[in-house]
Structures are given as C-alpha cells and as structure tokens.
Amino acid sequence: MPRSDATERGPLPPFERLVADHGPTVLRVCRALLGFTDADDAWSETFLAALRAYPDLRPGSNIEAWLVTIAHRKAIDVHRLRGRTPVPTETVPERPSTAGLPGSGDDELWSAVAALPFTQRAALVYHYVGGLPYAEIGAILGNSTDAARRAAADGRESLRLYYHAETGSTT
Structure with missing residues (x-):
C-alpha cells in the first residue's frame, strides 16, 4: 500500500508545542529588534504567519531558525511602516525620537544597540539573543555566513568603542 506524504515525513508536532518551546526566543528577538512597544x-x-505555513514545513527543518526568519521579516515590515508613518506633533523635536526602539529607556546597552545599523543589530541579536549560528543568520539576512559574521563583528566593535568613549576606559 503506498504511503502518503504526511506518513513518509512523520507527523509534525502540535503547533502549540512550537509556541511553548520557541515563543520566548522569538519574543526576545522581537524585543531586541523592535523594542517593547512593537514586540x-x-x-x-x-x-x-507560522501557523499558516506550518503544514508545508519540510521535515528536518530547524524550527527555531524558521521562526526567527519569520520574526525578522515581521521586524522589517515594522521598520518600513515606521519610516512611512508620520507622527503629528505640536512642535518639531530638537533631536530624533527613539520611541519604540530598543534603548528608548534608561538602559545604556540597549541605547547603544539601537544606534547600530539594522544588519549589525540583527546579526548580534540573532546570534547572542536567538542563539543562531552565523550560517543561519546569513540566510535570514540574505547574506553569506561570512557577511553575517562580519556584521556581528562590526556591531561588537561599535559597542566596544561606545563603551570606551562613555567610560573613558582604555582597556
């Protein structure tokens, strides 16, 4: 008797388990990329989006990387929307607002991370918050493994320079 495609690849775990297992990681990634307001x-x-695409997920796929990829695309959508949405104000601010970005509070580290270019910030967040290897980060960002590693290294160096400038440290 011929086996169906679903039988050959085995049943997918319940979607609720994916949310329970990977939800906290996806939320940390969203918060690091977008801040608490939009996360x-x-x-x-x-x-x-994952629920809609879940039945077509290939067996053996890295589910966490798949979810972080979707979260990355949603973060890009939010950044694009933010860039197109005018904010009415009574007066023009003297400096740009950081509302909704990581670091819009008092945390100096997140302020420095928020100031990084998006690709550097994303590479750092995906690697250090999401725990993804550079090969998967490169795929998410549409770059090579080396480009993802370079973006993370550039981001770390920028943070290191920021720290030294803020503290006056030479080490």
Missing part, C-alpha cells in the same frame, strides 16, 4: 504585535504576527 508583542510582531511576535503575534510571526506565529500567525
């Missing part, structure tokens, strides 16, 4: 919405959008 919950991006997290929800990530899992809605």
Whole structure:
C-alpha cells in the first residue's frame, strides 16, 4: 500500500508545542529588534504567519531558525511602516525620537544597540539573543555566513568603542 506524504515525513508536532518551546526566543528577538512597544504585535504576527505555513514545513527543518526568519521579516515590515508613518506633533523635536526602539529607556546597552545599523543589530541579536549560528543568520539576512559574521563583528566593535568613549576606559 503506498504511503502518503504526511506518513513518509512523520507527523509534525502540535503547533502549540512550537509556541511553548520557541515563543520566548522569538519574543526576545522581537524585543531586541523592535523594542517593547512593537514586540508583542510582531511576535503575534510571526506565529500567525507560522501557523499558516506550518503544514508545508519540510521535515528536518530547524524550527527555531524558521521562526526567527519569520520574526525578522515581521521586524522589517515594522521598520518600513515606521519610516512611512508620520507622527503629528505640536512642535518639531530638537533631536530624533527613539520611541519604540530598543534603548528608548534608561538602559545604556540597549541605547547603544539601537544606534547600530539594522544588519549589525540583527546579526548580534540573532546570534547572542536567538542563539543562531552565523550560517543561519546569513540566510535570514540574505547574506553569506561570512557577511553575517562580519556584521556581528562590526556591531561588537561599535559597542566596544561606545563603551570606551562613555567610560573613558582604555582597556
């Protein structure tokens, strides 16, 4: 008797298990890329998109990397939307607002991370917060493994220079 495609690849685990297992990582990635204001919405959008695509997921896929890829795309959507959405104000601010970006609070590290270019920030977040290897980060960002490693190294160097400038440290 011929086996169906679903039988050959084995049943997928329940989607609820994916949310329970990988939800916290995806939320940390969303918060690091977008800040607390937009992170919950991006997290929800990530899992809605994942739910739609889940039945077609290839067996043996790295589910965490797949979810982080979706979260990355949702973060890009939010950044694009932010760039196109005017914010009405009574007066023009003297300096750009960081509302909704990581570091818009008092945390100096997140302020420095928020100031990094998006690719550097994403490479650092995906590697150090999401725990992804550079090969998968390169795939998410549409770059090579070496480009992802370079973006993370450049981001680390920028953070190191920021720290030294802020503290006056020479070590």
